Amino acid sequence: MTSSQSLLLSKSLSTLSISKEATSDYIPKYFDVGVNITDKMFDGYYHGKKYNQNDIINVLKKSLIHHVNDILLTGSSLIESKNTIDIVKKLRNDDDHLNDIPNLYSTVGVHPCTVLEFENESENENEDINTYIEKHLQNLENLIIEGLKLNIVKAFGEIGLDYDRLHYTPMDKQLKYFQIQLELATKFNLPLFLHMRSAVDDFIKIIKPFIENNKLKNKNLLVHSFTGNSNELIKLLDLEKNDYKIFISINGASLRDQSTIDSLHLIPINRLMIETDSPWCEIKKTHPSYKFLTKSPNKFYPSDYENYEKITSNNKINQVLTQQSKKSPSLTLFEFLPIPIIKHDKFNKFQYMELFNETPLIKSRNEPCLIGLVAEVVSKILAIEPEILIDNCYKNSMEVFGEMDTIERT
Numbered sequence: 001m002t003s004s005q006s007l008l009l010s011k012s013l014s015t016l017s018i019s020k021e022a023t024s025d026y027i028p029k030y031f032d033v034g035v036n037i038t039d040k041m042f043d044g045y046y047h048g049k050k051y052n053q054n055d056i057i058n059v060l061k062k063s064l065i066h067h068v069n070d071i072l073l074t075g076s077s078l079i080e081s082k083n084t085i086d087i088v089k090k091l092r093n094d095d096d097h098l099n100d101i102p103n104l105y106s107t108v109g110v111h112p113c114t115v116l117e118f119e120n121e122s123e124n125e126n127e128d129i130n131t132y133i134e135k136h137l138q139n140l141e142n143l144i145i146e147g148l149k150l151n152i153v154k155a156f157g158e159i160g161l162d163y164d165r166l167h168y169t170p171m172d173k174q175l176k177y178f179q180i181q182l183e184l185a186t187k188f189n190l191p192l193f194l195h196m197r198s199a200v201d202d203f204i205k206i207i208k209p210f211i212e213n214n215k216l217k218n219k220n221l222l223v224h225s226f227t228g229n230s231n232e233l234i235k236l237l238d239l240e241k242n243d244y245k246i247f248i249s250i251n252g253a254s255l256r257d258q259s260t261i262d263s264l265h266l267i268p269i270n271r272l273m274i275e276t277d278s279p280w281c282e283i284k285k286t287h288p289s290y291k292f293l294t295k296s297p298n299k300f301y302p303s304d305y306e307n308y309e310k311i312t313s314n315n316k317i318n319q320v321l322t323q324q325s326k327k328s329p330s331l332t333l334f335e336f337l338p339i340p341i342i343k344h345d346k347f348n349k350f351q352y353m354e355l356f357n358e359t360p361l362i363k364s365r366n367e368p369c370l371i372g373l374v375a376e377v378v379s380k381i382l383a384i385e386p387e388i389l390i391d392n393c394y395k396n397s398m399e400v401f402g403e404m405d406t407i408e409r410t
């Protein structure tokens, strides 16, 4: 950091107290409806190499500090869905973390990029492929039944179509297993957690008969991580019939293209949700959304005022922030929140842990605690008061994934 940069930083830290009056007593409550907790990055792997320990506990603690009350974890393969349920089961039984992490729930399903697992070679040479597919479906079904009993599974998915990534799964296989998994979905009273990229017409062609013929017991469908344009959004919202509701969730990836940003006003406020899709889909400096972000404390991160106070009045931190040289270990605060941020290969060497009450963010790794940034951008783009935006997204998420009557198979 140059001396002018550190001067700027200390100046921006010291002027923060001015904005205290700007914050009200309002405390936001977030429901992050998309988090990939079994992703390798949360296990310390980057580019195939392990750099640090699994830190999901710290990631979850940080989420609750920043008002993330509930998280729907995404299952994207049979094994990942199972592992996700196991993580939730373990954490729920861990008395140490009863009150310091958000409420956790999970989906079960096979992502379009992973559906070739339905055709993995059988261990039994004589078994034909259809028998293997049946077995895999049965395993999914059993996992859902187990997850429902535990009150962990709250949605079926993610399932759908992804034509941006046909190199993982060819189109015909994506179509086949989207259809097959929708048939399985008809057995459960679970909302659908849907993934759709650049495939709107085929997506609608497959899912429409399930809606028109009233085949799904649960009438709530979420198309998550929306990255399309107005035309696609209109087509998706047009699916609403027979009391079915189409919800749309927005993350950093939804805010990277102007055409998607321009479409967002078409989403009715009672159909909108927000998510991080972490560790992916962060808001980047190069995105048109970035300019909407402001430094906390603000309506989206109000209680960070205290954290900032603590940090700005901490001589040691100020000293390190303003006197960094090439020789001393670096300390950088995230641009928008009073959390240190560090590169993944430096995480284990972070020397200032005792000065902060949360672990550093890792550069380029998204976390649920950053959902307030999504809320801020969406609130500003749609010109909706922060409280109204945040409360509606939470209410919609609770309506679909919160405590509900989960009727098992009939």
Ligand SMILES: [Zn+2]
Binding pocket: 158, 194, 195, 196, 224, 225
């Ligand atoms: Zn997805």
